[in-house]
Every structure is written in C-alpha cells, then in structure tokens.
Amino acid sequence: MKVQVKNLRKEFGKTVAVDDISFSFDAGHIFGFVGPNGAGKTTTMRIISTIEEATQGDVLLNGVSVCEEPELARRAVGYVPDTLPAHGDITVHEYLDFYARAYGLRGKKRTQAVEAIEEFTNVAGIREKHLKALSKGMKQRVSLGRALVYDPDVLVLDEPAAGLDPRARVELRELLMLLAERKKAILISSHILTELTEICNGVVIIERGKILETGTIDEVIKKSTPRRTVAIRLLEGNHHQNPQLLKELLQTPFVENARDVAKEIHFELTGDESAACDILGGLIAKKYKIIEFRQTKANLEDIFMNVTKGGVQ
Amino acid sequence: MNIAGIKSHFTNWREWEFNPIVIKELRQAVRSWAVTGMLMLFLTVLFITSLVFLVGQSVRVNEDVQLGSSMFQAFVIILAGASMMFIPLYIGIRVAAERGESNHDLLYVSTLSPGRIIRGKLYCGAYMALLFFSACMPFMAFTNLLRGVDLPSVFFILLFLFLVVCAANQIAIFLACLPLSRPFKILLALAGLFFSFWLIGGLIVGAIGMMRLGLGSMMANRNFWMTALTVLVAGLIVTGLFYVLSVALISPPSANRARLPRLYITVIWLLGGLLNFAWVIQVKEPTAIMAWTLATFFILIFALLVVVSNADELGPRVRRDIPANRLKRRLVFPFFNGAASGLLWVSSLAAITFILTQLVLTFGDTWYPTHVGMSGANREDFTLCTSTTIFYALAYALTARFIHRQFFPKRPPQIAGLLTILLVGLVAIGPGIVLFFLNQLSWKSIDGLQLGNMFNIFSIHEPSQRWSHFYVAGGWLALMLVINAGWFLKQWRNFQPPPGSCSKD
Numbered sequence: 001m002k003v004q005v006k007n008l009r010k011e012f013g014k015t016v017a018v019d020d021i022s023f024s025f026d027a028g029h030i031f032g033f034v035g036p037n038g039a040g041k042t043t044t045m046r047i048i049s050t051i052e053e054a055t056q057g058d059v060l061l062n063g064v065s066v067c068e069e070p071e072l073a074r075r076a077v078g079y080v081p082d083t084l085p086a087h088g089d090i091t092v093h094e095y096l097d098f099y100a101r102a103y104g105l106r107g108k109k110r111t112q113a114v115e116a117i118e119e120f121t122n123v124a125g126i127r128e129k130h131l132k133a134l135s136k137g138m139k140q141r142v143s144l145g146r147a148l149v150y151d152p153d154v155l156v157l158d159e160p161a162a163g164l165d166p167r168a169r170v171e172l173r174e175l176l177m178l179l180a181e182r183k184k185a186i187l188i189s190s191h192i193l194t195e196l197t198e199i200c201n202g203v204v205i206i207e208r209g210k211i212l213e214t215g216t217i218d219e220v221i222k223k224s225t226p227r228r229t230v231a232i233r234l235l236e237g238n239h240h241q242n243p244q245l246l247k248e249l250l251q252t253p254f255v256e257n258a259r260d261v262a263k264e265i266h267f268e269l270t271g272d273e274s275a276a277c278d279i280l281g282g283l284i285a286k287k288y289k290i291i292e293f294r295q296t297k298a299n300l301e302d303i304f305m306n307v308t309k310g311g312v313q
Numbered sequence: 314m315n316i317a318g319i320k321s322h323f324t325n326w327r328e329w330e331f332n333p334i335v336i337k338e339l340r341q342a343v344r345s346w347a348v349t350g351m352l353m354l355f356l357t358v359l360f361i362t363s364l365v366f367l368v369g370q371s372v373r374v375n376e377d378v379q380l381g382s383s384m385f386q387a388f389v390i391i392l393a394g395a396s397m398m399f400i401p402l403y404i405g406i407r408v409a410a411e412r413g414e415s416n417h418d419l420l421y422v423s424t425l426s427p428g429r430i431i432r433g434k435l436y437c438g439a440y441m442a443l444l445f446f447s448a449c450m451p452f453m454a455f456t457n458l459l460r461g462v463d464l465p466s467v468f469f470i471l472l473f474l475f476l477v478v479c480a481a482n483q484i485a486i487f488l489a490c491l492p493l494s495r496p497f498k499i500l501l502a503l504a505g506l507f508f509s510f511w512l513i514g515g516l517i518v519g520a521i522g523m524m525r526l527g528l529g530s531m532m533a534n535r536n537f538w539m540t541a542l543t544v545l546v547a548g549l550i551v552t553g554l555f556y557v558l559s560v561a562l563i564s565p566p567s568a569n570r571a572r573l574p575r576l577y578i579t580v581i582w583l584l585g586g587l588l589n590f591a592w593v594i595q596v597k598e599p600t601a602i603m604a605w606t607l608a609t610f611f612i613l614i615f616a617l618l619v620v621v622s623n624a625d626e627l628g629p630r631v632r633r634d635i636p637a638n639r640l641k642r643r644l645v646f647p648f649f650n651g652a653a654s655g656l657l658w659v660s661s662l663a664a665i666t667f668i669l670t671q672l673v674l675t676f677g678d679t680w681y682p683t684h685v686g687m688s689g690a691n692r693e694d695f696t697l698c699t700s701t702t703i704f705y706a707l708a709y710a711l712t713a714r715f716i717h718r719q720f721f722p723k724r725p726p727q728i729a730g731l732l733t734i735l736l737v738g739l740v741a742i743g744p745g746i747v748l749f750f751l752n753q754l755s756w757k758s759i760d761g762l763q764l765g766n767m768f769n770i771f772s773i774h775e776p777s778q779r780w781s782h783f784y785v786a787g788g789w790l791a792l793m794l795v796i797n798a799g800w801f802l803k804q805w806r807n808f809q810p811p812p813g814s815c816s817k818d
Binding site: 013014053054055067068070071074075087088089090094098101102103104106107 | 328333336340344345425566567628629630
C-alpha cells in the first residue's frame with residue numbers, strides 16, 4: 001500500500017487550510033504529521049479519510065483516488081479521531097460489532113474479526129462495559145479497534161495520544177509498532193514529538209497549510225541541523241579539568257562554539273567523522289579522562305521549534 | 314445495483330443480515346432507561362385502565378353492552394398517546410445527537426450509505442412501535458371477549474395507527490437531520506410535540522368515528538377500500554418525501570444532494586398528474602386536476618425556499634457527474650445542486666402544471682357535462698389565484714437571490730432563503746404595522762388591496778382587484794428575470810464537467 005498526497009489544497013471560504021501539500025509513505029511505515037494548532041493537520045487527515053473533500057489535488061491509496069472513488073478508498077482507510085464520540089447505552093463489543101457490520105463483514109468472519117481486534121487492542125476484558133464508562137485511554141483503544149475492525153491498509157490517527165497517561169501512551173506506541181510490522185501504512189499526528197521520534201520512520205512538518213519539512217526522520221534532522229554537536233563527559237571527579245578542556249578545544253581545528261553544558265562540554269563539529277576521531281585521540285593523548293564522547297542528536301522537538309513560527313490561520 | 318447484482322442478492326438470501334443501524338439502535342433502545350421506563354409506565358397505565366373498567370362494570374346495576382368498545386377506545390387513546398409522543402421524540406433525539414458536527418463517526422466513517430442510515434432509523438422506529446403495539450395487544454384482544462368491538466375493526470385501526478406512527482417517525486428523523494443549532498432543534502421538537510398533540514386528537518377522533526360507523530360492515534364496500542388505499546398512498550408519498558429529504562440532508566455536502574428530492578418530487582408530480590387526469594376523465598369533473606395544481610404549487614413554493622438557498626459553485630465530485638454530451642447536460646441541469654438549476658426546475662414544473670390545468674379546464678367542457686363544469690368566473694378566479702401566487706413566489710425568491718448577490722456575496726447562500734422569508738413577511742405584515750402606527754388598522758384595510766402581498770390575493774373582497782395583483786406579480790417577476798438573467802446564463806454556461814475528467818454520459 002502506498003499513500004500519495006498530491007498537491008492537496010483545501011479552502012474554507014477565504015481561508016486556505018491546506019495549501020498545495022504533497023508527500024507519500026508506504027506500507028510498514030509510521031509517518032508523523034506535525035504542526036502547530038491550526039496548521040491544517042486534521043483537515044489533511046480528514047481528506048485522506050474521505051470525510052472532507054479537497055478543493056484541489058488528490059490522495060491516492062494504492063492508485064485509488066479519494067476524490068474520484070471515495071467509497072472504494074474509504075474501505076482502505078481506518079480513521080481514528082482525537083476523541084471517541086459519546087454513544088449512550090452501548091457496550092464496547094456491540095460498538096465494534098456494529099462497525100464490522102457497517103463495513104459488510106458477515107457471520108463467522110465478523111465474529112472472528114471483532115474478537116481478534118478485541119484481543120489485539122486489549123479490550124477483551126472490558127467488552128461488556130458501556131462506552132461512556134470507559135477511561136480516555138480505553139476509549140482510544142476502542143477507537144483504534146473500531147478503525148481496525150475491517151482490516152484497512154492505511155491508518156490515520158489524529159492526536160491519538162492526547163490526554164493519555166504514560167502507561168497508555170507506551171501501550172499505544174507498542175500497538176502502532178505492531179501494526180507497522182503488519183504492513184499497515186500509518187499517518188499519525190501528535191504534539192508529543194519525543195514519542196514520534198521514537199516510532200516514526202518519516203515526518204511531515206506543516207504550518208499555515210504549507211509543508212515546511214518532509215522526509216525520513218534522519219533526512220529531516222540532517223537537513224535542519226547540518227552541523228553535528230558532540231558532547232564530552234569526563235570521569236566523575238575530573239570535572240575541574242573542564243575549563244582547561246574547553247580552552248583546548250577552542251584551539252582545535254574543526255571545532256566551533258565549544259561550551260560547558262551541565263558538567264559536559266559541547267561543541268559543533270565542522271569536519272567529518274575522521275576529524276572527530278582525531279580530536280578524541282588528541283584529547284586522550286593529553287591525558288584527559290574521557291568517559292563519554294558522543295554525537296548529540298537533534299530531536300524532532302528541536303527541529304520543530306527551529307522550522308515553525310507558531311503561526312495559525 | 315444492476316440486474317446481476319439483484320440476482321446475486323436474492324440467490325444469496327442466506328447471507329442476508331439486518332441493517333446494522335437497526336441492530337445498534339435496538340440494542341441501545343432495550344438498554345435505555347427512557348424506553349424501558351416508558352414501556353413499564355405504558356403497561357401500568359393499560360393495566361390500571363383495564364382494572365378501572367372491570368371494577369366499574371362489577372359495581373354497575375345494568376350491564377354495559379358496549380364495555381369492549383369503551384375499553385378499546387381507552388386503549389387506543391393510551392396507545393396513540395404513548396407511541397405518537399414518545400417514539401418519534403426518542404428517534405428524533407437519537408438522530409439529532411448523531412448528526413452533530415463533532416460526531417462524525419456514525420454518519421461518515423463507515424461505508425453505510427445515507428439512505429441505509431435513514432432506513433435503519435426508520436425501521437428502528439417501526440420495531441419500537443411494534444414493541445408498544447405488542448405490549449398493548451393482549452389488552453386489546455381481551456376487549457374482544459367483551460361486547461361492542463369486532464376483530465376486523467381492531468386490526469384495521471391498529472394497522473392505521475401503526476402506519477401513522479411510522480410516518481411521524483420519518484418526520485421526526487427529517488426534523489432531526491435539519492442543519493440547525495441545538496436551541497432551534499429544541500424549539501422544533503417542542504413544535505413537533507404540539508403538532509403531535511393535534512395529530513393524536515385527530516387520530517383518536519378518527520379511530521373512534523370509524524368504530525362507531527361499524528368498520529366491519531363497511532369493509533365489504535369497494536369505496537371503503539378505495540378511500541383507504543388513497544389515504545395509504547397519500548401517506549406513503551408524504552413519508553417518502555420526508556425520507557428523500559432526510560437522505561439528502563445527511564448526504565455529504567460534496568454530493569449532488571438536490572438530485573434525489575427533485576427527482577422524487579418530479580416523479581410523484583408526474584404520476585399524480587396522470588392519476589388525477591384519469592380521474593377527471595372517469596368522473597367527468599375537473600376538481601381532481603385543480604387539486605393536483607394546488608398540491609404542486611404548495612410543494613413548489615416550499616421547494617423555492619430550499620433551492621434559492623443553494624450555492625452557485627458545484628464541488629468537484631458533483632462536476633464529475635455532469636454529462637459531457639451537450640443535450641444530456643441540458644436535460645439533467647435541473648437535477649443538480651445550485652440555485653439556478655433549482656429555480657429552473659421549480660419554474661418548469663409550475664409552468665407545465667399551469668398549462669396542463671388550463672388545457673383541462675378549457676377543453677374539459679367537451680368531456681364532462683356543462684352542469685358539472687366550472688363557471689367562467691370560477692375558472693378565472695382559480696387561474697388568477699394560482700398564477701399570481703407562483704409569480705409572487707418566484708419574484709420573492711429571485712429578489713432575495715439578487716439582494717444576496719449584490720449586498721452579501723461573501724455570506725453563505727442560505728441568507729437568500731432567509732431573505733425570501735423576510736421579504737414575504739415584510740410585504741405581508743409591513744403595511745399592517747404601518748397602518749397600526751397610523752391608527753388606521755381595520756378589517757377593511759386588511760381586506761383591501763395590498764399589492765405585493767401574496768396572501769392578500771385570497772383575502773380581498775373585490776375579485777376584479779386580483780387582476781391588479783396579477784399585473785404587479787407578473788411585472789415584478791419579469792423585472793427580476795431580466796435582472797437575474799446574466800447570473801442565470803453564467804450558471805447555465807458553467808454547468809460543465811471539469812476539464813480533462815472522464816465524466817459520465
């Protein structure tokens with residue numbers, strides 16, 4: 001399954017919610033969709049899920065257009081909204097069963113699908129509980145189960161981790177990784193960027209309806225932070241050497257912006273990896289008791305803060 | 314569904330399953346305190362009523378030979394009250410809750426079609442009505458053991474009542490589907506409740522009247538079944554109209570929502586016209602065709618309010634359905650979204666209806682004897698009233714559309730519908746308000762000539778003044794047609810499939 005978003009544009013009156021955005025991701029990939037509030041994430045996700053119609057452009061799900069054949073495309077997409085709508089007087093099992101019926105699953109096939117999803121999303125123990133009585137985390141599980149019950153190839157999750165406790169977040173993350181292993185193409189939006197860094201293969205950063213950065217996480221990081229930051233930590237009890245080390249580094253080639261950061265020395269390496277190797281060798285030769293010499297990775301949060309301006313429309 | 318699909322549907326009958334909405338709704342209903350509580354209350358009231366009647370009979374000196382009939386009437390009142398008030402309200406509230414903007418999962422995130430969703434809700438209402446009727450059935454059957462009621466009457470009245478409850482459910486679903494805010498929906502629900510009080514009263518009077526007339530004996534008469542069938546068909550048509558309107562309302566905004574209601578009304582209009590024409594020939598009397606004209610104009614005037622509120626721009630999904638063939642494109646234009654296409658559709662139906670009615674009235678004298686035909690004065694009155702009314706309605710709508718385009722082009726097109734209502738209200742009430750402040754408001758002034766007021770046509774005393782209304786309405790409409798011609802032609806020309814698309818022919 002390949003999801004291709006092509007020159008998508010959505011206008012609400014005079015407001016351009018999504019402005020000519022294009023990106024793609026494949027089966028087995030988890031793609032993060034990041035942007036400030038009002039950036040156009042939910043609108044894009046609703047267009048991919050055939051809930052909203054694009055003003056221009058298209059989304060192809062394995063070649064099936066969501067604009068031309070929304071009914072066919074809808075069968076391939078499972079949409080998980082940020083909140084599970086309130087349904088009174090219905091149990092978890094009945095709710096999932098209803099969606100299985102609504103998507104045309106019949107007889108034994110339906111029973112098996114519902115049971116399998118209840119097991120997978122770990123809601124089997126609460127299947128007779130009323131939806132209204134569930135916690136936020138459990139509702140998210142049910143919502144995910146609802147989207148998965150007809151086994152779609154693409155999953156679109158809009159802020160699934162919002163309001164979840166740490167345990168529920170970890171469990172959700174594990175579920176998503178399992179789904180990716182099952183060759184689902186997953187698009188997930190979240191404001192918890194550290195978590196996205198851990199699970200996503202790729203990312204789209206969007207602001208005011210326009211894409212700011214897109215690609216694999218490594219590509220985006222490389223593009224946004226061309227210089228590598230290296231951290232040096234001396235053995236405990238040798239921190240008194242830090243000022244001396246700092247002075248030394250400032251005179252070393254390929255080193256810029258050396259600074260003391262919480263008992264560590266950070267500097268920007270302008271050279272390649274062999275330059276880093278030479279620097280390390282030189283410091284060891286000068287009897288510095290180095291316990292750690294590592295490249296600090298910029299995370300998605302740093303990149304997000306760098307590339308976005310926080311603008312809304 | 315094509316023929317092969319229909320064949321496969323019937324050959325695989327073992328795999329048939331209930332509409333998922335029905336199953337979900339019934340599961341929710343049986344768990345709901347509202348339904349369970351209402352059913353318990355209903356049974357308690359039935360039980361106490363039976364007890365009161367039976368205890369009352371036991372202390373009476375003379376035997377009541379109509380005890381069965383009296384009890385049955387009481388049960389009909391309770392059943393009508395419970396089912397007509399509660400079930401439509403319950404179904405309506407549930408649809409309204411699921412229709413909310415934030416609640417997009419049921420109506421959108423599934424492959425259920427809008428028609429299937431509405432049918433599911435309707436069937437659920439029917440099943441709930443069956444539940445209440447079944448609960449009442451043992452009590453009603455018991456009345457048959459007493460005197461004064463026959464089984465055919467019981468079944469006929471129950472069937473009649475059941476169908477009315479189903480129609481009321483459909484109307485409740487329609488009201489719940491209207492894109493209104495919660496306060497407006499609550500007001501609408503209250504209005505619906507008052508309307509159902511009135512309907513329940515009428516139903517009870519009708520049912521008791523039918524019993525007193527002796528339904529059992531009337532059933533042998535052909536006229537009875539003809540009347541019953543006519544009422545049934547009229548009820549089905551009205552229910553069907555609300556069904557297609559509900560389906561259109563919950564269809565995605567990007568779909569061609571206008572097609573189904575406009576097609577339905579056109580087909581019903583055509584069939585009704587043919588049936589009424591046949592009836593005119595059969596009974597040799599023109600009333601039926603006049604009734605058809607009045608019913609058509611009544612529906613078209615309401616339709617005008619909706620079509621004038623349509624947007625001009627067609628979404629890409631709708632445009633892809635526009636035929637590439639020029640002739641086909643012109644033919645299907647009135648059945649696509651848009652104010653211009655809607656106005657053309659209303660005008661066409663009104664014009665054809667008017668012309669056909671005039672033909673029947675003018676040349677009908679050769680079919681039916683002169684003594685049952687209309688006098689020249691009556692015919693002129695009918696012609697003037699109908700034509701002037703539709704002229705005024707179209708003029709109001711076109712004026713509102715013009716005002717919207719000129720002064721509120723950035724506001725949503727629904728403003729045009731609101732402006733139409735305001736315009737009608739202004740010309741109808743405005744002169745009265747002015748006269749009131751001038752202290753000159755009187756019955757005479759209300760009955761007097763108020764040009765521009767559509768309702769005044771029916772209240773003026775001097776028939777010759779209808780001509781003045783006719784000229785004013787005609788002139789106003791002509792002026793609006795000229796003013797709106799450019800806009801209409803633009804819409805007509807823009808009605809094209811998107812460039813490069815493989816549109817359907």
